[in-house]
Amino acid sequence: MKTLKISEAVVRRLPVYLRHLKELKQSEVLTISSQDLGQKLDLNPAQIRKDLAYFGDFGRKGIGYDVSYLIEQIRHILKLDQQINVALVGAGKLGQALCNYSGFLNDNMKIVAVFDAFPAKIETAIRDLQVQPMEDLKESVEANNIRIGIITVPALEAQQVADRFVEAGVEAILNFAPVILKVPAHVRVHTADFSTDLFSLAYYLPNEGKDVVTNDTTIDHT
Amino acid sequence: MKTLKISEAVVRRLPVYLRHLKELKQSEVLTISSQDLGQKLDLNPAQIRKDLAYFGDFGRKGIGYDVSYLIEQIRHILKLDQQINVALVGAGKLGQALCNYSGFLNDNMKIVAVFDAFPAKIETAIRDLQVQPMEDLKESVEANNIRIGIITVPALEAQQVADRFVEAGVEAILNFAPVILKVPAHVRVHTADFSTDLFSLAYYLPNEGKDVVTNDTTIDHT
DNA sequence: TAGATTGTTAATCGATTAACAATC
DNA sequence: TAGATTGTTAATCGATTAACAATC
Numbered sequence: 127m128k129t130l131k132i133s134e135a136v137v138r139r140l141p142v143y144l145r146h147l148k149e150l151k152q153s154e155v156l157t158i159s160s161q162d163l164g165q166k167l168d169l170n171p172a173q174i175r176k177d178l179a180y181f182g183d184f185g186r187k188g189i190g191y192d193v194s195y196l197i198e199q200i201r202h203i204l205k206l207d208q209q210i211n212v213a214l215v216g217a218g219k220l221g222q223a224l225c226n227y228s229g230f231l232n233d234n235m236k237i238v239a240v241f242d243a244f245p246a247k248i249e250t251a252i253r254d255l256q257v258q259p260m261e262d263l264k265e266s267v268e269a270n271n272i273r274i275g276i277i278t279v280p281a282l283e284a285q286q287v288a289d290r291f292v293e294a295g296v297e298a299i300l301n302f303a304p305v306i307l308k309v310p311a312h313v314r315v316h317t318a319d320f321s322t323d324l325f326s327l328a329y330y331l332p333n334e335g336k337d338v339v340t341n342d343t344t345i346d347h348t
Numbered sequence: 349m350k351t352l353k354i355s356e357a358v359v360r361r362l363p364v365y366l367r368h369l370k371e372l373k374q375s376e377v378l379t380i381s382s383q384d385l386g387q388k389l390d391l392n393p394a395q396i397r398k399d400l401a402y403f404g405d406f407g408r409k410g411i412g413y414d415v416s417y418l419i420e421q422i423r424h425i426l427k428l429d430q431q432i433n434v435a436l437v438g439a440g441k442l443g444q445a446l447c448n449y450s451g452f453l454n455d456n457m458k459i460v461a462v463f464d465a466f467p468a469k470i471e472t473a474i475r476d477l478q479v480q481p482m483e484d485l486k487e488s489v490e491a492n493n494i495r496i497g498i499i500t501v502p503a504l505e506a507q508q509v510a511d512r513f514v515e516a517g518v519e520a521i522l523n524f525a526p527v528i529l530k531v532p533a534h535v536r537v538h539t540a541d542f543s544t545d546l547f548s549l550a551y552y553l554p555n556e557g558k559d560v561v562t563n564d565t566t567i568d569h570t
Numbered sequence: 571t572a573g574a575t576t577g578t579t580a581a582t583c584g585a586t587t588a589a590c591a592a593t594c
Numbered sequence: 595t596a597g598a599t600t601g602t603t604a605a606t607c608g609a610t611t612a613a614c615a616a617t618c
Contacts, residue, residue, distance in 0.1 A: 183600085186593090190599065204547050205550045298549045320547045324454070331496070357608095395610060402578085
């Protein structure tokens with residue numbers, strides 16, 4: 127085990143490893159090499175070995191990695207071996223989609239409360255969750271040991287909601303609104319902004335052949 | 349203007365610049381410095397200047413960047429000065445959320461067709477769009493000059509849908525399903541996988557004080 | 571002119587990849 | 595033993611940041 131800075135790039139690959147390992151387990155694959163894993167995930171095998179080696183010696187020379195064992199280890203690294211409660215604010219379509227997402231099911235990550243500022247939403251339920259008014263946020267966060275907040279409200283309201291989350295004592299925020307949130311340093315924010323993904327995709331569209339051929343860009347295919 | 353490789357990191361910041369510049373324009377700000385922009389976006393001013401300088405000399409020494417002009421330029425770089433038609437497969441909650449997203453409105457990026465494999469969905473409409481059966485995909489892509497495909501179906505179906513998109517002649521794919529898609533090199537894929545965002549967020553949660561203090565990680569706050 | 575700010579070079583920092591001894 | 599594959603070091607590659615001359 128090394129005592130080193132772990133870069134965000136490394137951490138963001140761990141869930142990808144985990145997901146694929148779970149698929150392998152389902153297929154009753156017992157062991158996997160960095161070679162094969164790299165192939166499946168379009169990653170360099172050396173990178174995979176290095177990523178994992180930051181956290182421990184999980185593999186066996188000549189053999190590879192034991193699938194079940196590695197799953198356990200990664201879940202531990204990601205803190206998914208304890209239940210992590212999540213609250214979501216914004217009961218629109220996106221919020222509903224996230225609440226119904228089943229990918230967390232075996233991972234102790236659970237959306238346990240949903241809030242909305244719009245009174246008409248309060249009547250409704252998503253999954254098994256009654257939508258609650260914003261006034262209940264702080265109390266609920268405290269009562270239910272909620273550590274992560276998800277924001278799925280329009281851009282203009284996102285900062286306010288973030289402030290409420292911070293005040294309620296949430297430790298991390300996943301923000302789907304297209305704004306840069308300002309929060310204290312002890313609260314970590316990840317922004318999942320699909321319009322960034324989509325717009326940057328447009329950049330890579332081949333130029334339509336009509337005009338001059340431009341070559342001021344090298345497409346970096348990743 | 350330089351003839352250089354433009355990294356993906358640079359390209360992914362352009363939409364962020366664009367978005368904020370549009371807000372500035374709305375507030376009738378005429379000019380902005382890399383300094384101020386960096387402050388708002390949590391980015392290093394030198395990085396912003398360098399990013400923009402890849403594409404042209406957009407600023408004025410001593411003054412900064414003309415907001416309207418820079419908006420125009422970035423929209424051009426991202427190819428958003430031409431209409432880009434998009435198709436979406438998967439008319440679930442997430443698909444509906446994306447279709448109703450209004451952030452594209454001034455950007456010529458438009459979802460013009462929605463498909464679903466599930467017959468019951470075909471009856472329904474999202475926004476002004478009748479959901480169509482998968483059989484119509486290829487014809488519609490060709491007829492409507494659709495260049496980008498969005499995938500919002502469950503993981504197990506995503507690769508199939510990607511294959512259909514590729515076959516239909518789509519040039520780029522935005523994939524929301526938690527799988528690594530295999531597509532030919534000429535088709536660019538961006539994956540927007542929020543469970544990766546969420547799981548990696550868990551990693552950064554402070555350890556609850558109960559046990560030993562661990563220091564095998566330096567939190568890289570970004 | 572003095573102050574501000576760009577575009578760009580050079581320095582730094584960090585991440586990826588190749589290579590290989592260790593070893594199952 | 596021979597073949598496979600790890601963990602790790604060294605080499606490479608790339609991205610960020612600092613610094614500053616040019617100039618508005």
